[in-house]
Amino acid sequence: MRRGWVALVLVSALAAGACRKEEAPLRVAIHSAPLSLDPHLQNEVLTQSVLANLYDGLTEFDQESRIRPALAAEWRNPDDRTWVFRLRPGVRFHDGRSLEAADVVFSLERARTHPRTGFASYLVEVENVRALDPLTVEIRTKHPFAALLVKLSPILIVPRGSPETISRPVGTGSYRLGRDEEGKALELVPAESGWRAPPARAPLTFVVERDPRRRLERLLAGEVDVAAGLQEDAVDVLRKSRGCRSVLRPGSVVEYLHLSLVEPRFRDRRVREAIDLAVDQADFVSRAHHGLGQPVGQLVASGVFGWAPDLKPMPRDLPRARRLLAEAGFPRGFDVVLEQRLGRRGDVLAGQLAEAGIRATLRESPWPELHERLRRGEVPFYFGGVVAQTGESSDVLDGFVHTRDEARGYGITNHSRYSNPRADALIEEAATMPVMLRRRDLLQEAMRVVMADLEFVPIAGLYDVYGVRDGVRFTPRLDLKLLGREIARP
Numbered sequence: 001m002r003r004g005w006v007a008l009v010l011v012s013a014l015a016a017g018a019c020r021k022e023e024a025p026l027r028v029a030i031h032s033a034p035l036s037l038d039p040h041l042q043n044e045v046l047t048q049s050v051l052a053n054l055y056d057g058l059t060e061f062d063q064e065s066r067i068r069p070a071l072a073a074e075w076r077n078p079d080d081r082t083w084v085f086r087l088r089p090g091v092r093f094h095d096g097r098s099l100e101a102a103d104v105v106f107s108l109e110r111a112r113t114h115p116r117t118g119f120a121s122y123l124v125e126v127e128n129v130r131a132l133d134p135l136t137v138e139i140r141t142k143h144p145f146a147a148l149l150v151k152l153s154p155i156l157i158v159p160r161g162s163p164e165t166i167s168r169p170v171g172t173g174s175y176r177l178g179r180d181e182e183g184k185a186l187e188l189v190p191a192e193s194g195w196r197a198p199p200a201r202a203p204l205t206f207v208v209e210r211d212p213r214r215r216l217e218r219l220l221a222g223e224v225d226v227a228a229g230l231q232e233d234a235v236d237v238l239r240k241s242r243g244c245r246s247v248l249r250p251g252s253v254v255e256y257l258h259l260s261l262v263e264p265r266f267r268d269r270r271v272r273e274a275i276d277l278a279v280d281q282a283d284f285v286s287r288a289h290h291g292l293g294q295p296v297g298q299l300v301a302s303g304v305f306g307w308a309p310d311l312k313p314m315p316r317d318l319p320r321a322r323r324l325l326a327e328a329g330f331p332r333g334f335d336v337v338l339e340q341r342l343g344r345r346g347d348v349l350a351g352q353l354a355e356a357g358i359r360a361t362l363r364e365s366p367w368p369e370l371h372e373r374l375r376r377g378e379v380p381f382y383f384g385g386v387v388a389q390t391g392e393s394s395d396v397l398d399g400f401v402h403t404r405d406e407a408r409g410y411g412i413t414n415h416s417r418y419s420n421p422r423a424d425a426l427i428e429e430a431a432t433m434p435v436m437l438r439r440r441d442l443l444q445e446a447m448r449v450v451m452a453d454l455e456f457v458p459i460a461g462l463y464d465v466y467g468v469r470d471g472v473r474f475t476p477r478l479d480l481k482l483l484g485r486e487i488a489r490p
Contacts, residue, residue: 021229023202026472027224028488029215031343032367033183033208037169040111042370043118043399043413045253045387048154049482050206053188055156055171058085058104059149063486065391065478067149070135071099071157071172079125080144087135092193093159094169094176101131108139108159114387120409121399122151125431138233143432148440150390174200174485184208188484196485204484210366212343219244226474228342228469228482232290238467241252248292249476251464252301253385256337259351260416263380265336270328272454275373277321278356279349281313285460288345298447299386299396301461304395306430306443311451313458321356333357339379343366346383349459362482374415382416385462389479393443397427401450408489416455423449 034047039055042048058072069075072085091099112123124143126346130138141148159170169177174196175188185207190200207224209215212231219227220241227234230246238246255341259275266272281295294302297311324332338353338360350360360381365373373379388395404411410427423446430442438465450456468474473488 004368008471014423020477023489025203025205026051026226026484026489027207027215028206028482028487029207029218029224029227030482031208031210031215031229031341033186033206035368035371037177037180039158039169039171040107041116041118043122043154043389045389045480046367048389049185051156051169051481052173052481053175053204053484054169054173054177055158057153057155057157058261059153061153061390061477061479063475063477070153070334072103073343075149076093082142083139083141085135085137085139088195089135090196091172093172094193095159096193099157099172100134100160100164101137101443102134103160104137104157105129107157108155109157111155118399118412119155119400120412122395123154124398124409127232129487139226144434145432146434146436147251147394148394150168150392151279151357154389169231171252174483175204176194179204188205194410200485202484202488203311204487206482210342216467219469222469225472226482230465230467231343231345232288232292232463232465234465234467236290238423243470247468247474247476249464249478250301251301251387251476252304252389252391252478253302253387253462253464254296254482255344255383255385255462256299258382258384259455259457260377260380260382261334261455262377262417265328265330265334266380266455268328269454270324271330274321274324274328274356275353275358276314276454276457277324278318278353278358279314279457279459280316280352281459283316283352284345284348288348289460289462292465293460296458298445298451298458299401299456300388300393304388304391304393306397306440306447308447311448318356325357325419330357333359335359335361337361337363337383338381338383339363339365340369340383341365341370344385349383375396377415377417379415383459389481393447394430397423397443397446397450398399398431401446402427418450418453418455420453421440 034050035042039051056070060070075085075086108129125141127140127142137308148438176191178187178189188204215227218224235246238244261267285293295313297313340349342364346362353360400412402410404414427444430439433439463474
């Protein structure tokens with residue numbers, strides 16, 4: 001590891017008092033409002049996608065998922081466990097306060113220790129954080145931690161002394177909060193204190209529309225400029241439309257079934273294997289996503305660091321599935337409730353399961369309600385999606401899979417109560433491994449252990465499907481962030 005300063009040029013700071021010409025508002029339709037406006041409490045994709053307009057981290061990803069400086073202008077490593085970050089001078093929060101190292105210390109400590117934090121697993125290797133001077137921060141890790149720059153990217157910086165619940169966000173982002181129509185719309189306005197060049201000029205409104213078909217209708221009617229999270233059948237509709245187009249990108253979201261062992265029937269491995277054998281991933285991709293996806297055999301998509309090429313979907317075998325159910329005491333199958341958020345295609349999976357005798361009744365709920373019940377461990381059979389936000393499988397393994405251990409920062413998003421000591425040991429060894437190829441091997445082996453337990457049934461790696469009005473420039477990001485500064489009219 002280099003000992004000198006590592007400097008990367010991003011964008012120049014704005015000249016004080018620069019003139020800004022405000023443009024017509026940009027409107028983006030999304031499936032749910034952010035689960036919280038507090039940037040440290042929810043490590044949820046859509047929440048992070050919205051809040052990234054209001055806040056910045058020390059580091060960030062560009063559109064090709066390469067790490068680059070954000071609030072940190074540069075960094076160096078005096079030794080393998082010490083990172084020293086120099087902050088950009090002249091950066092101000094939306095309320096006029098200058099960004100200082102003490103704000104970074106406060107934010108990182110809050111993100112890793114708050115009782116409801118969603119980011120403890122990202123900072124599990126951090127030993128301490130301190131300010132060396134007003135613009136210099138030192139992070140000391142417990143072990144050599146090559147992934148620190150990546151893990152810092154979603155940790156957003158707030159002013160020190162912020163209340164425990166941040167109801168009125170104050171960040172350094174390109175936008176500040178305008179109006180929050182709870183559950184309906186979130187209006188953001190360009191921040192005069194923004195440090196990026198060129199600055200954001202167009203107000204940005206996130207319009208909440210839970211039904212993907214309704215999001216498409218609003219796009220076609222000219223009510224929004226971008227519609228996110230569309231179903232794949234929208235591609236054909238948009239191809240025939242005037243004034244709109246589809247934008248696709250192979251994504252990082254993996255859909256999966258979770259079989260929680262809080263459900264007594266799922267404690268029998270034969271039942272879990274029967275469910276796995278009843279699913280036809282290729283058929284699901286064809287019918288539910290019009291072929292715009294890829295059958296998967298693990299909880300991360302190909303291209304993610306730590307993806308294991310040998311983990312393939314289990315071939316469908318209905319006769320064996322029925323035999324296993326009979327051996328487990330269910331010769332006639334059984335009835336079960338399968339839960340999902342509005343808009344997913346669990347109906348296709350329910351049809352496949354029924355052929356094996358598993359009669360799944362689909363229950364759809366708005367995402368905020370479903371997420372809260374998942375958090376409380378009240379959803380034993382769930383069809384959902386998971387994403388490696390920083391492009392590493394450790395995002396999923398550390399927080400979503402590792403046995404819940406709040407004191408150490410692991411398993412913070414493990415709402416399923418999954419636990420395997422062997423997987424835990426591999427995940428922890430990977431976190432401290434400075435050799436990246438060895439780290440990759442450990443992450444792959446941890447995923448193999450998890451998949452062998454059959455508590456998760458991976459279904460499909462998805463394309464991200466967006467609808468965009470003609471005359472609007474928009475390029476999807478692999479991390480799924482919806483940044484107003486990257487949406488523009490020519």
